[in-house]
């Protein structure tokens with residue numbers, strides 16, 4: 001059964017044939033990553049844009065060759081921003097949330113953006129505005145006059161190529177996320193406008209919205225089956241957000257029966273659930289060996305009066321997966337293939353962060369050759385591309401893609 005007719009979002013699993021996906025090709029924002037602010041921008045190194053783009057294009061080409069419709073965030077935003085009223089509304093939001101400073105500066109930025117066509121405007125918004133670009137404005141208020149070495153009036157948004165995180169497709173709806181770090185907050189504004197105004201996406205229901213208090217990021221959300229959604233309680237995703245999202249999903253009549261909240265270590269190496277665990281086939285998963293010990297897992301179901309029943313279990317990942325996915329056996333394929341040094345090295349460059357494009361067929365970075373060989377030995381077909389630069393942002397193929405439609 002292929003349940004996508006009339007639905008612009010249809011994601012009821014992690015591995016069904018990928019039909020449509022959203023990406024962002026790295027742009028000028030990458031050239032605004034500066035050494036002094038690496039930590040704040042959630043990057044570990046300076047990336048080289050031209051090479052990052054080449055790699056990203058290889059990724060997109062693999063998907064296109066496999067028959068996947070590849071949509072780009074900037075193209076969708078251009079269509080939205082062609083309407084002057086929407087453009088005005090967006091820019092006000094964007095500048096306000098960019099915390100540009102004084103009212104005078106906000107006005108100057110609005111004026112500055114006036115010169116751009118929708119195509120250039122979206123590129124510029126993502127790239128950020130350096131102070132020298134507004135050198136013609138005369139500071140009027142004390143706030144604008146006082147010297148401050150920070151180089152931007154509006155920060156770049158360099159993590160946008162990790163399209164997995166700002167929103168997540170779940171069933172026929174989305175979770176419009178609240179990001180844990182300020183540098184990623186405005187990423188969800190693009191999704192807000194696409195899901196509010198784009199003709200193809202505007203009627204999609206939301207199971208969570210960006211005006212909620214608690215953070216949740218898409219890398220923590222895995223739709224394991226039509227019955228089960230797994231969500232990481234992580235460095236980025238709070239249990240309170242999971243509770244709200246679970247209540248909305250389970251009450252949504254999409255058919256989901258259980259949300260499994262996995263408590264994972266709150267550390268950068270584990271950032272999101274999908275950096276330590278992805279699904280590659282009906283009964284096969286990649287994992288980082290660091291999550292093999294029994295985990296605290298909370299199963300969330302709906303009670304008779306539609307209230308949440310939350311049950312704490314402490315089990316190994318394999319036992320949990322067998323039980324909730326009704327499998328007689330599961331095969332966990334280890335990042336680094338059992339070698340502790342390779343596991344650490346390849347986990348650092350997202351060896352367990354695979355993107356499944358159909359059952360048993362995944363897209364991976366070629367640099368993680370130990371893990372990729374282990375996948376191949378387990379009859380998983382691996383389509384590889386380069387990642388000298390993309391991996392500097394600490395995310396892999398799953399992190400870089402948001403499935404919009406998968407076969408049921």
Ligand SMILES: NC(=O)NCCC[C@H](N)C(=O)O
Pocket residue numbers: 041042043159162164165184218219220271272274275393394395396398399
């Ligand atoms: N799903 C993911 O794990 N995405 C990777 C996000 C990397 C980005 N530099 C971040 O720290 O948020």
